[in-house]
Amino acid sequence: MTKGLKRTLGGLVIAVLLYSLIGFLILPGVALHLINQQLAQYASVPSRLERLEFNPFSLELTLWGLRIGEAGSEPLAFQRLYLNLQADSLWSGALHLADIELDSLSADVLFAKDGRLNLMQLFVLPAGTEPKAEEPASEPFPLRVGRIQLARGRLHFQDLRPSEPIEFLYDSLDFELHNLSTLPDDNADMTLVATGPRGGRIDWKGQISLVPLASSGALKVTDLDMKGFWPYVQDAVPLALEKGTLSLSTDYRVNLAKTTQARLDNLQLALAPFAIKTADDRPLLRLERLDVAQTSVDLAKQQVVIGQVRSQGLETWAAREADGQLDWQKLFADRPGKTAPAEANGTPANEPGKPWQVLLRDAQLRNYRAHLADRVPKDEVTLDLGPLNVDVRDFDSLGQSPFALKLDTGLGRQGQLQAEGNVRLSPVSAQLKVSTRDIDLRIAQAYLAPFVRLELRSGLLGSDLNVDLKSTEPLAFSVTGRAEVHQLHTLDTVKERDFLKWRQLSLEGLDYRHGDQLTIAKVDLAQPYARFIINEDLSTNVKELLIPQPDSPAPANAVATQPSPAKPLGIRIGEIVIADGSANFADFSLTPSFATAIQQLNGRIGTLDNRQSLPAKVEVKGRVDRYAPVSIQGSLTPFDPLEKLDIQTSFKRVELTTLTPYSGKFAGYRIRKGRLNLDLHYRIEKGQLNAENRVVLEQLQLGERVDSPDAVDLPVRLAVALLKDTEGKIDIALPVKGDLNNPQFRVMPIVWQTLRNLVLRAAQAPFKFVAGLVGGSDADLSQVSFAAGSPALDDEARKTLDTLADALKKRPALRLEVEGLSAIASDGPHLAEQRLEREYRSTYYKVLQRRGDKVPADADQLVVPEDEKGPLLEGIYRARLKQQPPAEWAELDSEERARRLRDGVLASWSQSQLLLRQLAQARASHIKEYLVDQGGLEDERIYLLDVSTGEAETDGRVSTPLHLDSE
DSSP: OOHHHHHHHHHHHHHHHHHHIIIIIIHHHHHHHHHHHHHHHHBSSOEEEEEEEEETTTTEEEEEEEEESSTTOOSEEEEEEEEEEOTTHHHHSSEEEEEEEEESOEEEEEEOTTSOBGGGGSBOOOTTOOOOOOOOOOOOOOEEEEEEEEEEEEEEEEEOSSSSOEEEEEEEEEEEEEEEESSTTOOEEEEEEEEOTTOOEEEEEEEEETTTTEEEEEEEEEEEEGGGTHHHHHHHSOEEEEEEEEEEEEEEEEEOSSSOEEEEEEEEEEEEEEEEEETTSOEEEEEEEEEEEEEEEETTTTEEEEEEEEEEEEEEEEEEOTTSOBHHHHHTSOOTTOOOOOOBTTBOTTOOOOOOEEEEEEEEEEEEEEEEEEOSSSSOEEEEEEEEEEEEEEEETTOSSOEEEEEEEEETTTEEEEEEEEEEETTEEEEEEEEEEEEEGGGGHHHHTTTBOEEEEEEEEEEEEEEEEEEETTEEEEEEEEEEEEEEEEEETTTTEEEEEEEEEEEEEEEEETTTEEEEEEEEEESOEEEEEEOTTSOBHHHHHBOOOOOOOOOTTOOOOOOOOOOOOEEEEOOEEEEEEEEEEEETTSSSOEEEEEEEEEEEEOOEETTSOOOEEEEEEEEETTTEEEEEEEEEOTTOTTTEEEEEEEEEEEEGGGGHHHHHHHTSEEEEEEEEEEEEEEEEETTEEEEEEEEEEEEEEEEEEOOOTTSOSSOHHHHHHHHOOTTSEEEEEEEEEEETTOTTOOOOOOSOHHHHSOBOOOOOOHHHHHHHTTTOTTSOTTEEEEOTTOOOOOHHHHHHHHHHHHHHHTOTTEEEEEEEEEOHHHHHHHHHHHHHHHHHHHHHHHHHHHHTOOOOSSGGGOOOOHHHHHHHHHHHHHHHHOSOOOGGGGGSOHHHHHHHHHHHHHHHHTTOHHHHHHHHHHHHHHHHHHHHHTTOOOGGGEEEEEEEEOOOOTTSOEEEEEEEEEO
C-alpha cells in the first residue's frame, strides 16, 4: 500500500470518526441544549426536552420526552418524535421524510371564560414579531413524507366560554398518513381512529392532497354523546338536553382548488335516543329513534337529497301562550341585542341568494305524539295527537313538483284523522282526501264561551271529504263529500237545562266553494231535541244565550267610508228530514201560557235557498206525551221569517196534567184531570203579526188548593164552571195582532188568567207526605231511635215503622233507604262493657275446658264468678291491648290494679270503629227485617246504605236516618 493511499484512507477514517462524533454526540447535545435554551427563553411555563438522538448515517432524528407545563399537568407533551430524512432531499428538490412517528402525544386544549386559549399562552413571542401585511400567495414549500403516524395520542378539550362548560376526552387517538406531499396532484392516504372513555368513536379514512387542497374518503362517528357540545346550542336557544346519542357515517369529497366544493354521499345518520326540555325544566321533545339513510349533500349545488327517513316514538309539547305566540316561537326568537348584519361591500345584508334545495324521497314517521295547549281562551284548551303516523314521498323544498302526503293520527281520547293526497308548495295547492272519525267537539267549548251561554256536553264529528286547495293568495278552495255529527248535547247555562241535542246529524252531498256557495243535498236529523221558548215580549230563549259583543273601536285616524257591498254566501239545502225528534216548547206570549213536551217528531222541510226568496214548505208531525198528536204545516222564508210566514200548529188531546207546574204556581190549584186541544195559526207579512189561536179544554178538573204567592186572587173554580159548555169544554179564541218590528209590542192581555198561569204544587217534606197518606202526618218517619249501645227496636220504633210500612204500601213507586248510624260518645262505653263481658265468658270458658270441668254448649251461657274476673282481666289486658301493664302498677293493691286494667281495656274498645260499624249495621238490618217480616214490604224496595257515625241525642239515644227515593 502506498504512502498516499494510506494517508487517504487515514483521512477518510478520521473524517468518518469526526462525522460520527459530531453526528452521534456533539450535534445532538448542542441541539438539545439550544432547544431547551429556547424553551426556557420563550416558554411561559416550565418546558424541557429530555433527550435527542441523531443517526448521521441513516439521517434518523428522535426526540424524547418533550414536556411543556407544570409536572403532572402538562398541556402539551409527547413521549417520542421520530423523523427519517432521506438523502435524495439533496438533489430531488423537495424535503423527503420517509417516516414521522409521534408516540403518546398529550394535548390539553383549554378555552378560558374570556376566550383565551391555553396553548397560545405557552410561549412569549419576541418583540418585533407582529403579523406582517398580507403578501401574495407563493408556492408551498416542497415536501414529501412517506408515512406519518400518531400512536396512543390523547386529546383533552375544555371550553369555559359557554354558559355551561364543555369538556371531552379522547384517550386513544391513532392517526396514520401515507405519501403526504406538497407537490401538485400528489395524494396521501389517511387513517384516523379516536375513542374516548365515554364512547363517541371517530373513524376517518381517506385521501388528502395539499396542492390543490382536496380530500376524499369516509368518515364515521359512533355513539357520540351530544351533551359534550350541547352548551353551544343551549347558548343559542334555551333548550336543555336530557339525553342524546348521535351516530353518522358518510363518504365525502372536498376540493378547495378554485371554489369551495364539498359533497357528502351515502350519508347515514342515527339519533337514538334524544330528549330536550326548556330552561325551566318543562319537557319539549322526546325522540325514541331517527334514522336517515341514502342521503347526499352538495355544497356547490346547494342541494340536499334525503333518500330515506325512518323515525318512531317522538313526543312533543307545544302551546299557544296568552299573547297569541307559540312557546316554540318564543324559544327560537332572536335574543335581545342581536342586530341584523351590516351591509358589506355595498350589498344589503338581506339580499336574497340562491335557495338551498331539499329533496326528500321517502319519509316514514311512526308512533308520534303531540301534546298541544292553547292558553289564549279563558279556559286552557288541551289536545293530544297520537299515535301520529306520517308518510311523505318526493318532497321538494323549492315546490317545483307536488309531493305525496299520508297522515293518520288519533285526536284526543277516541278521535281519528286520516288525510292522503298530493301537496304542492309553489304555488301552494293541495288535493287531499280527509277522513275523520269520533272527533270530540267539546274542544270548541272554550272558543264558544265568549259568544254564547252554552255548554257543549258531548258531540263527535265524522266526515269523508275531498279538499281541493287551489291557492292561498287569494284563498281559493273547495270541499266536497259528507259529514256527520253524532251524540251532540248542549246545555243552556242560563237555565241549566238541555237546549239542543241529537243522536246523529248527517250532511249528504256537501259542496262548499270558498266565498261563493254552500250546497247540501240532504240533511238527516236522527232523534233531534230542541228547547224553544217564546217569551211574553216575543223574544226567545235563543236570544238570551247570545252574549253581547263590544263594538270594536275605530282607529283615531280612520276616515268614515261607506263599506263596499260583499257578495253574500249562497246557501242551499235540498231538504231536511227529521226522524224521531222531540222538543220542549213554551209560548208565554199566550194567556194562558202554554208549555209541553213533544215526541216522535217526523217530517221534512223543503228546499232552503237564500238566493231565491221562495217559501219553504214545512210538514212535521209528532206526539205530545206519546198519545196526543201534533202537526206543524205551512211555509216560511227561512232566512227572513219576518218577511213572510204562514205556519199552522195543532195539538190534540194533550193531557192537562203536564201543565200542573204552571197551574200550581199561577192559578193556585193542581190540575187533576183534563185535556187540551190547541190550534195556532201564525201569519206574518212584512213584520205584521196576525195570529188566530184557539184553545179548547176538555173535562178540566182542578185539584186541591196550593198556597202560592203568585196565584191570582180570583174564584178560579167558579170561573171554570162558568166557561164549561154542556159537553164540559172550555173554548177560548186568542187573537194576537201587532207589529213585530216595534220593540214595545206586547201581546194583548187575555181575560182568563187561570189557564195562562200553570200550576205547580208546592213540594212537601216527603216523610210528612207519606205519613199523611195513613193519617200519621204528625209522626216523624224520617228516623228510628235506638237506646245507647243497643240494636233492638223498642215500642216507639216499631210504631214508627208500622206507620211507615202502611204509607209505603200506598206508594209502590217509592223505595226506602236505611242508613245505619252509631255514636261514639253514646254507644262506645256500652259496646266496650258488652265486649268485656263477652271476653270474660269466652276466656273463662276456655279455662274450664282446660281443667276438664263440665261446661255448657255455648260460652254465652256461662256466669263468670266475680272472684275469677281479676285474674282473667290480667290476661285480657295483655292479649287484647298487646302490651304489659306499667311496672309501677305492681305496687298498687289488687283492687286498684284491677280497676286500672279494666279502665284501660274499656277505653280501648270504646273507640273501636269495628264495634261501632257492626252496631250500625245491626240497627239497619233490624229495621229492614221488621219492615219485611212485620210490615209486609217487599225486600227489594228497601236498600241498606253504607253505615256512618254521628252524634247522639241529648238523652243519649241514637237515631238512624231514613231516606225516600223513587224507583
